[in-house]
Amino acid sequence: MNKSMSFEQKVVKPAWCPGCGNFFILKALQRALVELALKPQEVVIVSGIGQAAKTPQYLNVHMFNGLHGRALPPATAIKACNPHLTVIAEGGDGDMYGEGGNHFLHTIRRNPDITQLVHNNMVYGLTKGQASPTSELGYRTPVQVDGVISQPINPIALAISQDASFVARVFCANLEHTVEIIKKAIQHPGYALVDIFQPCVTFNKVNTYKWFQEHTYILQDHDVHDQGQAFLRATETEKLPLGIFYQNEKKKTFEQRLKVHQEEGPAFLSRTINREKLKEILEER
Numbered sequence: 001m002n003k004s005m006s007f008e009q010k011v012v013k014p015a016w017c018p019g020c021g022n023f024f025i026l027k028a029l030q031r032a033l034v035e036l037a038l039k040p041q042e043v044v045i046v047s048g049i050g051q052a053a054k055t056p057q058y059l060n061v062h063m064f065n066g067l068h069g070r071a072l073p074p075a076t077a078i079k080a081c082n083p084h085l086t087v088i089a090e091g092g093d094g095d096m097y098g099e100g101g102n103h104f105l106h107t108i109r110r111n112p113d114i115t116q117l118v119h120n121n122m123v124y125g126l127t128k129g130q131a132s133p134t135s136e137l138g139y140r141t142p143v144q145v146d147g148v149i150s151q152p153i154n155p156i157a158l159a160i161s162q163d164a165s166f167v168a169r170v171f172c173a174n175l176e177h178t179v180e181i182i183k184k185a186i187q188h189p190g191y192a193l194v195d196i197f198q199p200c201v202t203f204n205k206v207n208t209y210k211w212f213q214e215h216t217y218i219l220q221d222h223d224v225h226d227q228g229q230a231f232l233r234a235t236e237t238e239k240l241p242l243g244i245f246y247q248n249e250k251k252k253t254f255e256q257r258l259k260v261h262q263e264e265g266p267a268f269l270s271r272t273i274n275r276e277k278l279k280e281i282l283e284e285r
């Protein structure tokens with residue numbers, strides 16, 4: 001039996017344009033989950049709104065599809081309630097760095113043991129091509145008719161500056177590399193960001209497959225534990241590095257720091273009711 005079948009969603013077919021980079025990401029994630037020998041019932045994918053945020057609907061996993069930009073708080077909560085689950089928050093550049101930008105910052109602070117996958121196509125795809133927080137200066141759209149006038153966010157540099165515990169970037173058409181990095185992000189004990197360059201073939205005619213191929217290279221001989229070097233690599237502009245920029249495995253996770261887990265064991269889900277304690281509380285009131 002082909003093991004990858006277990007994550008295949010047979011009922012709902014992807015509503016993406018032919019050639020969209022999201023197909024590579026769907027395939028890479030499916031392969032990563034299979035190669036990590038995870039079972040569908042052990043995985044939860046949380047997403048918001050957008051083309052990227054549709055991804056969990058096309059996989060045979062548990063999913064929670066919430067508000068635009070709000071995938072990270074429920075993902076953090078799910079992991080805190082049941083640390084046995086593999087929890088992934090997934091969405092687009094607008095969803096995660098724009099509408100959800102505040103949650104991005106505060107999730108880095110908390111360091112829950114979750115993975116954040118951002119399909120970065122540098123555009124709002126679902127709403128038909130407006131500029132996103134990662135669109136380049138001067139990028140023209142039907143709304144930004146004279147070109148974007150605000151500087152794009154650099155999510156990699158931002159995450160490294162805040163000591164996010166795992167920070168990586170990939171280009172989805174490098175399928176093997178994307179699978180490898182997603183696997184490492186899921187295995188990392190703590191918050192892991194993977195920014196995924198993803199061509200939007202319909203609305204972004206600048207950042208195409210060819211453009212990403214010509215403007216990226218894979219990091220070699222880079223010390224992932226050197227935060228200063230990682231930040232410098234993240235601010236390179238001529239060619240954009242891909243791979244793991246930074247990793248800090250020494251930070252405690254949000255779940256490890258929660259007092260309730262230290263005192264009463266890990267998963268809320270698997271606890272039995274202490275009837276004596278419950279009786280005491282009820283009598284007190």
Ligand SMILES: Cc1ncc(C[n+]2csc(CCOP(=O)(O)OP(=O)(O)O)c2C)c(N)n1
Pocket residue numbers: 049050051052053068091092093094095096099119121123124125126127132
């Ligand atoms: C609070 C809120 N603001 C705006 C929207 C409209 N909206 C839906 S998806 C989207 C943009 C999605 O862009 P991105 O996250 O980059 O995903 P993509 O479609 O490019 O994958 C917007 C602005 C909304 N649904 N909710």
Ligand code: SF4
Pocket residue numbers: 015016017019020021022051121125126199200201202203
């Ligand atoms: S609009 Fe862009 S992001 Fe959306 S499915 Fe089409 S190619 Fe993909």
Ligand SMILES: [Mg+2]
Pocket residue numbers: 092093094119120121122123124125132
């Ligand atoms: Mg987008």
